[in-house]
Amino acid sequence: MNKIILNKGKDKAAWQLHPWVFSGAIYKKEGKIENGDVVSVYNIDDEFIAYGVYNNTSRVAVRLLEWNPAHEINENWWRTRVQKAVKNRTHLLSSTNDSVRLIFAEADFLPGLIADKYADFISIQVHAAGVERVKSIIVDELVKLLSPKGIYERSDLKSREHEGLPDTNGLLWGETPPEFVDMIENGIHYKVNIIDGQKSGFYCDQRDNRYLTAQYVKGKRMLDCFCYSGGFTLNALREGADEVVAVDSSALAIETLKNNIIHNGLDVSKYTAVQADVNKYLRTLGEKGEKFDVIVLDPPKYAPSRSALEKASRAYKDLNRRGLMLLESGGLLATFSCSGAMDIETFKQVIAWAALDAGKEIQFIRQFAQPEDHPVRASFPEGEYLKGLLVRVL
Template identity: 60%
Template sequence: MISVLLNKGKEKAVLHQHPWVFSGALQALKTKPQNGELVKVLSQKEEFLAYGYFNDASRVAIRLLSFKEEEIPDENWWRERIKKAVNARTPILNDHNNTCRLIFSESDFLPGLIVDKYGDYLAVQILTTGVEQMKSVILDELQKLTGTKGIFDKGDDKARAHDGLAASEGLLWGELPPDFVQVIENGIKYHINIVEGQKSGFYCDQRENRKILAGFVKGKSVLDCFSYSGGFGLNALANDAKELVAVDSSALAMETLRKNVALNGFDPFKIAPIQNDVNKQLRLFKEENQKFDIVILDPPKYAPSRSALDRAARAYKDLNRLGMQVLESGGLLATFSCSGAVDMETFKQIIAWAALDAGKEVQIIHQFNQPADHPIRSSFPEGEYLKGLLCRVY
């Protein structure tokens, strides 16, 4: 195994078990490893620090796997790590919930691997060269542990490109998922399109937050923005919301939402699906003086990196200002950010700016977080990406 030495003073993060070693931390390589190859990481004094897989195509030159010299990340190591991650999700899966994230990359000590379970099928994202080289082992272990009917590759092309990998999508094992796979979350049925849908087809990271918000909707008019396949909206209908207006720019999202309303036997006259850009639609509602008791804002990632933070902050502020302006006085705003670069304190400040611009007063009555199947590793705070606020707006 090739040894890679770190520059003086660059071992601190590794000693704290952070899983990334950046290229600037490496001494000149005497022998260059192949991309994806397992290497031994040593301090400048040649003391053992960790094992990880190497890739000079990425700014993160080494992704660390094991911090014990006797624990070499061989095939058995990968199988045990996968087994631990999958078994940890057992309490989440039951008759009322058959969808969750089984493996969450660095947060499950498996950098570059994401696996989501959707009923009888798995959606996999293989994002790094090291994981790509272990693909056959990963697929074999996932089959054994889950009894899945099929494993579909939902490769994130941008993330793969960062690691020097070509775009990838398609069936990896078993049978191709049907056009619509049925899953259950919080006792609600969903038809989701794994093959054509966004990301891996369904955002199970909002499961607990949907349940919490559903406790406030009885008899209320609800506006669900960026509704996608109806996660928040269907929970609202299941908990006796008076009416639901769902807005999304995607025709597929609107089609899927209608199917999911029918699948659950909800009253189709209580829902108004609108295909439009959310910001444009909110401005229309404002012009028409249309008001709602509850507004849900769950936009896509506005800040994919810290360099985009200023632009994202302005976008979040404008969106939330518009959302506040279509709320009844005393109504509730459930607002979210899935941008890891936006921490909770920054998000609260953005909401405060939006309130000032909207001429509103805001009380934060609850903070939303990501659920147990999206754990936050103590040595990898970057794994905390989803945050939200439930605000009463006057």
């Protein structure tokens, strides 16, 4: 088998089951290794560490898969990993929740692979060359396990550039999803656009947080920023919010939100949908002297890497400062970051700075996290990307 030997002192993370080997850690390669090939990884003393998949285009040169030398990386290995990932999520599926993340990349020992189930359809994203090689095996196993109507690929990801892979979208098996798939989360119906929607079609990582936040909104006026298809808005209206203003820059998101509200039979007189840049809209609300009881800030990823963290922190601070200024004493801010480079303690500090600039005294009364179908592997803390805080203004 093709062999990768690591530099002295650069093998510690690999021994500790971290799944990434960076290009700078490699001492030498043996064999004719092509991108996507399975390789054996050894330390400088020729001791076996793990099997992995190689890619010289990526900064992560080897994505480690298996640390037991007796477990060969073959078709059965890939199928078994898919089986285990799906089995660990089946208890989350019910008549009130028919959608779930089936496979969460490194957390499920399948680096570079995301698979989401939306009702009877599965949407997958392939981030790595190694998974691209075995995509047909993954699809076949998902069909055997779940018998979906169709499996659609949404691999239009910036990360594929770093893997030397072109974007690819399209049907992999079965029926092409309709323009809108009707899925259920926490008993609420959503029209999900798998083909043209954001990410794989929906943000199922906020499932728990949408429900938890809604427990604070009865009889309140709420502002839902970066609302997308209306997860926080729909939960809030169901739980008795008096008024919800939902804001997003995407016309498709706003239209989908409107359809979702009608589809669930919710009171259309209690919400206002606004297509606008959120930061500019918050500024306008402040100038008008508007006030809310509850504000949700769920922005896109501001820090794609640690090198972007300082700039992202300023963006998060400014966004949250504007939000806090629209809250009076007793008001609640549910604020989130999906930037893996920002840990929860740094996020707390950013929110504290935002409160100071806004002239507000605050309390952190709840922490939010990603749900259990987005688990965090102990040896890969980078998988803990979603964090949030419920903040009370004093």
